[in-house]
Amino acid sequence: MNRFLHGHATHPDWRVALALAAAQIDAQRQAPGAAAAPTLGWVYLTDACAAHAGALLGELRQRWPGVEWVGASGVGIAASGVEYFDEPALSLMLTDLAPAHFRVFSGARPLAGFNAHTANVHADPATADLAELIHDMSARTSTGYLFGGLASGPSRAVHMAGGVLSGGLSGVAFDHGVALVSRVTQGCQPVGPQRRVTAAERNVITQLDGEPALDCLLRDVGLEGVEPRAALPKLRQVLVGLTDDLKEGLIDTMAGEDASTRSAFDRFSRRSAAAQAFGADTRVRHLIGLDPGRRGIAIADTAEVGMQLAFCRRDVDAARRDLTRICAEVREEVEPEALPLPAVIALKNALNNDALPGDAAAGASGIAGAIYISCSGRGGAHFGAPSAELAIVRHALGDVPLVGFFAAGEIARRHLYGYTGVLTVFRGSAALERS
Numbered sequence: 001m002n003r004f005l006h007g008h009a010t011h012p013d014w015r016v017a018l019a020l021a022a023a024q025i026d027a028q029r030q031a032p033g034a035a036a037a038p039t040l041g042w043v044y045l046t047d048a049c050a051a052h053a054g055a056l057l058g059e060l061r062q063r064w065p066g067v068e069w070v071g072a073s074g075v076g077i078a079a080s081g082v083e084y085f086d087e088p089a090l091s092l093m094l095t096d097l098a099p100a101h102f103r104v105f106s107g108a109r110p111l112a113g114f115n116a117h118t119a120n121v122h123a124d125p126a127t128a129d130l131a132e133l134i135h136d137m138s139a140r141t142s143t144g145y146l147f148g149g150l151a152s153g154p155s156r157a158v159h160m161a162g163g164v165l166s167g168g169l170s171g172v173a174f175d176h177g178v179a180l181v182s183r184v185t186q187g188c189q190p191v192g193p194q195r196r197v198t199a200a201e202r203n204v205i206t207q208l209d210g211e212p213a214l215d216c217l218l219r220d221v222g223l224e225g226v227e228p229r230a231a232l233p234k235l236r237q238v239l240v241g242l243t244d245d246l247k248e249g250l251i252d253t254m255a256g257e258d259a260s261t262r263s264a265f266d267r268f269s270r271r272s273a274a275a276q277a278f279g280a281d282t283r284v285r286h287l288i289g290l291d292p293g294r295r296g297i298a299i300a301d302t303a304e305v306g307m308q309l310a311f312c313r314r315d316v317d318a319a320r321r322d323l324t325r326i327c328a329e330v331r332e333e334v335e336p337e338a339l340p341l342p343a344v345i346a347l348k349n350a351l352n353n354d355a356l357p358g359d360a361a362a363g364a365s366g367i368a369g370a371i372y373i374s375c376s377g378r379g380g381a382h383f384g385a386p387s388a389e390l391a392i393v394r395h396a397l398g399d400v401p402l403v404g405f406f407a408a409g410e411i412a413r414r415h416l417y418g419y420t421g422v423l424t425v426f427r428g429s430a431a432l433e434r435s
Helices: 014-028 047-063 130-139 213-220 228-235 259-275 316-334 341-352 388-397
Strands: 004-010 040-046 068-074 076-079 082-085 089-095 102-105 118-123 145-150 159-161 169-174 180-185 188-190 195-201 204-208 239-243 282-291 296-299 308-314 367-375 402-407 410-412 415-417 421-427
Touching: 004 014, 004 076, 004 082, 004 367, 004 402, 014 047, 014 089, 040 047, 040 076, 040 402, 047 068, 047 089, 068 102, 068 118, 068 145, 068 169, 068 402, 076 089, 076 367, 082 388, 089 367, 089 402, 118 130, 118 159, 130 145, 130 169, 130 415, 145 180, 145 367, 145 402, 145 421, 159 169, 180 316, 180 410, 188 239, 188 316, 204 213, 213 228, 213 282, 213 296, 228 282, 282 308, 282 415, 308 316, 316 367, 316 388, 316 421, 367 388, 367 410, 388 402, 388 421, 410 421
Parallel strands: 040 068, 118 145, 367 402
Antiparallel strands: 004 089, 040 089, 068 159, 076 082, 076 402, 102 169, 118 169, 145 410, 180 421, 188 308, 195 204, 195 308, 204 296, 239 282, 239 308, 282 296, 367 421, 410 415
């Protein structure tokens, strides 16, 4: 049953783009079992359309009365297999979730009285104390799990939740009856061992594993003995992967799972976590300076004693492999019994391949809809060609309704990430009957 509907289009006139996307949705509504009366919608629009967000939202309400809308603007947006950059475009997805199972929220519309299990969150990157707001919002859900991103673009970045907003955060919360599976892909290649922070002050790390942090950095990137000033050109390409607790493992959140499903997933998670260098709770941050006097390094985050750290570089091959991996994990989690044995084997083998074979990607009856939010620095050329990143997702999941955008920062669980992709799928059981 097609309970999630989607459409996307580009055109210099946003009204025409909306009409083209709406025509795709209207055609899908004619199919048997389609969402006859949508209640919730996502809208993502490129920066070129952001100035018209208010008028666009008004038009959406006229076309689909009774639908609650959430979304954001981005330097680029995503649809099933397609990316739009540097052109006016929009991507829409609607579903008929029962209103009792979700709540749209913003600073003006608090979640009071709603038992939130998970939440899809959008935010203004210029908001002060944004990390604290994300942590606070996470604490308001029973699972602590958020997924979303920061609006992006060279001009006005906006997010939407019942209206067009700037500042703060907004989105839609779901109760325990809405089943989700979510994964984070890092796309960076570690260049040294995982180390422990043993001395730090704010964002300056002076010791790793009891040794001077700068010496560890130079050794791990193959520059041991080189003077810091001479090493700077190569160090500009180095990033830092921070992890609070390696035991947290892969991100997963589901509603209504039974004990056997949970146990099976835990076993799969442990195997996957052992096979990857970075777990889902790793945040990739810039290396922003050196402190030769204290033999320390400065990073674009607060460092605390006990954190795990690994130096890394952004790598196209690593990004493709890791994206393929999380898509395979999502498919196995959502459809372990629905897929024939050859497809299951193909999905597992894909963990070590660059792309999923076509037969493994064909059909996705267990996935009702998907949201993919990627870093604005990952789109396009980083994956080798226009729309290459979304093509990987479509090849892996099948032709499922999907929307998303390229963000100024990605949100997963309670953390704000960079250089990541956050893939969240709604299970086929997620579209609950209207009450």
